[in-house]
Amino acid sequence: MSKTGIVYLVGAGPGDPGLITLNGLDALQRSDVVVFDRLAPAGLLKYAKANAELISAAKSPANVALTQAEINDVLIDRAREGKSVCRLKGGDPFVFGRGGEEAIALSDAQVPFTVVPGISSAIGAAAYAGIPVTHRGLASSVTVVTGSEMQDPPNSGVNWEAVAKTGGTAVVLMGASRIEEITSTLISHGRRADEPAAAVQQGTSTEQRTITSTLSGIATGVQNAGLTAPIALVIGEVVALRERISWFDTRPLFGKRILVTRARSQVSRLASGLTELGAEVVECPVIKSTSMEDTTELDASLANLNQYEWVAFASPNGVNQAFERMDHLGLDARAFASCKIAAVGPATVAALKTHGIDADLTPDAFTAEGLVGAFRANSDKPKNAVVFRSDIGRETIPKGLRQLGADVTEVAAYRTVAEEQSAANAHSAFQEGIDVVTFTSSSTVKNLRHLLEGDVTPINNGVVVCMGPVTASTAESFGIEVDIIPEEQSIPGIIAAIRSYFEFAD
Structure with a gap:
């Protein structure tokens, strides 16, 4: 057994x-x-x-x-x-x-x-609406009751007269369809008709909606606003504090549904930053990074790093995949001892730091073009270099270094492929409504379009954000209308640009 x-x-x-x-x-x-x-x-x-x-x-x-x-x-x-x-x-x-x-x-x-x-939503929904259920001088007790039994008042397990006379804050759950009967009953038992009241729909979620009124007027307010279950009905003087301490639904991106198309392994920083500003993040990774099927060239380059003056990384993925292979080969960060390291942007710099390496050269503009410009501005021009990038990465860095006279070895450190499993998620996301679409690379543009069978109309129905002019150019070549190109081509730059866009629009 x-x-x-x-x-x-x-x-x-x-x-x-x-x-x-x-x-x-x-x-x-x-x-x-x-x-x-x-x-x-x-x-x-x-x-x-x-x-x-x-x-x-x-x-x-x-x-x-x-x-x-x-x-x-x-x-x-x-x-x-x-x-x-x-x-x-x-x-x-x-x-x-x-x-x-x-x-x-x-x-x-x-x-x-x-x-x-x-x-419990009795506490959580109220808190997210900016209503403390207890507050010194206003309410020293809170009563939580169910409104579901109001359909049969004579046999209700709730003593509504006691709820009315107890004072303090009252929170009624599961009573969305019976608010008028509940409030009328409380008033008939002595609760003040002009007492502040709030109805919080979908409390603590990005779909939260809150209205305030008086006890006698809240039922009409709920009906006029079209609020539906689940609703937490909060009654008491503490409701008046919402005007001063509401915080959740006043954030700059509250109520915005933002599609994030980055690879699943890279989505967290962008998602958390947008969520902190009140957005509902819809994760729809349209690309994924995978190891090279044949690592012969990558392994050979890593085993002979002492032959290169410069090592350039075009993305965090390149860093991570390189170190994964180095671990397999029995190598570590000391293999870079004789090299100088160049990194495209802060995310790549951060990836290097996790392996104990500080980049020697980073551009002011976080693009491949920016890195080439940083090399050009450097007094010592590179003699030779190895560039680790995606198998479908652009030729900008290798070509730019060659124009500066460097002998360049290009190595595909990882593969970028379409995340075919996201097709259903993409369609359902747009059907439910998307306010903002974010693209962090040309690959994300191409693959989302592919998952939508070439139809870019749903994308154009929202605000389109592209990290950098190259990504924007790719989007525009497919008929996608780009609304935002952040000045700083980084995750913090994207977040700041989206915030500014909606703050200005408001």
């Missing part, structure tokens, strides 16, 4: 994937099966194991993928198969998450389980 597995009842938080706890993320990453709710952040599923079984337990007022009894059965059955199961729930599993019911079912079935608390 196989050993029984374990079930993790994980609170994933109310919407922002970054709000999951370290314990929750660890449980998700190690589990063989993930049973996820509709309100669990979808962005977290990418952290599941590649071979994990993903099971939707989505529930909405009009649709139920699995009943609660069926969910309990799935958890028990998979655990009895000896598997680890992550029950990924929106918010906190024990705050209107029916986690208690699942824990009881597991206990009765003698299946081991662990509870990982999460941030």
